Amino acid sequence: MAFNRTIRGFILWCIIACICIPFAGALAAQAADDGPDASRMFLFADYALEQGDYDTAIAEFKRFIYFYPLDGRVAEATFKTGMAYYNKERYGMAGHYFDRVIRDHGDSDHGIDAAFMAARSDARLNDHNAALHRLRALGNSAVYGTDVRDKAMYHMGWVYLERRDHAGAARAFDAVSDANRHRYRIDHLLQRLEDLKTLPSRSPLAAGVFSIIPGGGYLYNRRYQDAFISLVFVGAGAGAAYDCFDNDLNVLGSIAAITALGFYSGSIYGSIGAAHKHNARAYDDFVFRLKQEFQGPGPSRLSFFIQPQKDGATLTLNYSF
Numbered sequence: 132m133a134f135n136r137t138i139r140g141f142i143l144w145c146i147i148a149c150i151c152i153p154f155a156g157a158l159a160a161q162a163a164d165d166g167p168d169a170s171r172m173f174l175f176a177d178y179a180l181e182q183g184d185y186d187t188a189i190a191e192f193k194r195f196i197y198f199y200p201l202d203g204r205v206a207e208a209t210f211k212t213g214m215a216y217y218n219k220e221r222y223g224m225a226g227h228y229f230d231r232v233i234r235d236h237g238d239s240d241h242g243i244d245a246a247f248m249a250a251r252s253d254a255r256l257n258d259h260n261a262a263l264h265r266l267r268a269l270g271n272s273a274v275y276g277t278d279v280r281d282k283a284m285y286h287m288g289w290v291y292l293e294r295r296d297h298a299g300a301a302r303a304f305d306a307v308s309d310a311n312r313h314r315y316r317i318d319h320l321l322q323r324l325e326d327l328k329t330l331p332s333r334s335p336l337a338a339g340v341f342s343i344i345p346g347g348g349y350l351y352n353r354r355y356q357d358a359f360i361s362l363v364f365v366g367a368g369a370g371a372a373y374d375c376f377d378n379d380l381n382v383l384g385s386i387a388a389i390t391a392l393g394f395y396s397g398s399i400y401g402s403i404g405a406a407h408k409h410n411a412r413a414y415d416d417f418v419f420r421l422k423q424e425f426q427g428p429g430p431s432r433l434s435f436f437i438q439p440q441k442d443g444a445t446l447t448l449n450y451s452f
Contacts, residue, residue, distance in 0.1 A: 169195065169198075169199045169202055169204075172191060172194060172195050172198075172199075173192075173195050173204055173208065175191055176188050176191030176192045176194075176195060176208070176211070177211065179191060180192075180211055180214065180215055183218075185215040185216075185218055185219045186219075188211065188212075188215045189212055189215045189216065192208045192209075192211055192212040192215070193212065195208050196208050196209060196212075206232055206235065206236040206239055206241040206242070207241055209228055209231050209232050209235075209241075210228070210229070210232045210241045210244060210245050210248075212228045213225045213226075213227075213228030213229045213231075213232070213245065213248060214248070216228060217248060217251075217252060220255075222252040222253075222255040222256050223252075223256065225248070225249075225252045226249050226252040226253065226256075229245040229246070229248050229249035229252065230245075230249060232245035233245050233246055233249065238274065243269070243275065243279060246265055246268075246269055247266075247269070247282070247283075247286060249265055250262040250263075250265040250266050250286060250290070251286075253265065254290050254293060259290055259293060259294040262290045263287060263290055263291075266283045266284075266286050266287045266290065267283070267287065269282075269283040270283035270284055270287070270306075277308055277310055277311070278310075278311065280308070281307045281308050281310070281311040281315070282311075284303050284304070284306045284307050285303075285304065285307055285311075285315050285317075287303040288300040288301075288303035288304040288320075289422070289426075291303055292418050292421070293418065295411075295414060297324060297327050300324065301321060301324055304317050304320055304321055304324075305317070305321060315425075316425060320421075320425055323421060323424070324421075326417070327414070327417065330410075330413050330414065330417055331413055332409070332410045332413065333351070333352060333405075333406040333409050333410060334406060335403045335406040335407055337351060337406075338351050338352060338402040338403050338405065338406040339399055339402065339403045341402070342398055342399040342402045342403075345361050345362045345365035345366060345394075345395060345398060346358035346359065346360075346361040346362035346365075346398065347402075348398060348399060348401070348402020348403070348405070348406075349361055349398065349401070349402050349405065351402065351406075352402060352405040352406055352409060354405060357401070357405075361394065361398040361401075364391075364394045365391050365394045365395045365398065367391075368387050368388070368390045368391025368392075368394060369387075369388075369391045371387040371391075372384050372385075372387035372388035372391060375387055
């Protein structure tokens with residue numbers, strides 16, 4: 132009897148196995164068809180990022196992080212999600228994902244890269260103090276080596292330049308160690324910063340003083356059309372006010388005088404503002420050219436720069452190898 136029960140149990144098990152195995156295979160095949168595996172999903176997201184399809188890259192990296200939270204590439208996927216947002220100029224969202232990498236993988240290579248990119252995102256949002264705080268923390272940390280510290284000092288210099296603090300920029304650049312000064316071309320960069328002293332500038336004080344004569348401040352700023360308009364309107368208003376008061380039209384005279392005074396004060400304010408704008412534009416143009424020179428695709432193997440001097444000029448040749 133026991134033997135018969137064993138035979139019947141074995142037969143029943145075989146019948147169940149024959150029924151379930153095909154279904155299990157079908158379910159496995161269906162699961163495989165439901166979506167790509169982790170590697171293919173990551174590679175597709177990476178390809179979209181490289182092709183500039185940032186919306187697709189963001190969506191696919193987020194899917195990867197959701198479906199494979201324990202995968203060893205989660206830090207890289209999170210970082211590249213931030214890069215996609217950064218390239219879309221959505222710097223707030225980029226900083227959010229960079230901060231996630233810093234929080235969860237701060238000591239890894241991706242964590243360090245995320246810290247630098249978070250600082251760049253802050254700078255793009257004109258939050259220069261936050262950017263400097265991040266970079267200063269990287270530079271002062273004993274966990275990272277000389278290369279990270281020097282890179283932090285180098286990026287701090289550019290942030291200082293963006294907020295028009297060239298003295299702070301020079302100190303940050305000069306803090307780069309001897310081991311990396313050639314890599315970042317620090318000596319030549321400091322030499323180029325000296326050109327800031329020779330930038331063409333206009334004095335807001337002089338513009339205000341010249342504005343005592345209607346249109347004089349605009350003339351100083353070489354805005355000849357504005358100078359002519361200011362002279363005509365202020366002169367016409369003053370003349371109309373004089374004629375009205377001379378003919379006992381005191382109300383009309385007061386209106387004309389107030390109008391002329393408004394144009395006159397506006398001319399003074401506009402002339403001072405024009406001088407400030409000229410200086411800011413000259414500074415920003417200089418920093419832009421400096422970035423193109425030092426942060427662009429890289430100098431050619433042979434390049435030269437001419438530095439004006441009081442008694443002539445200095446020619447500097449650079450050869451990259």
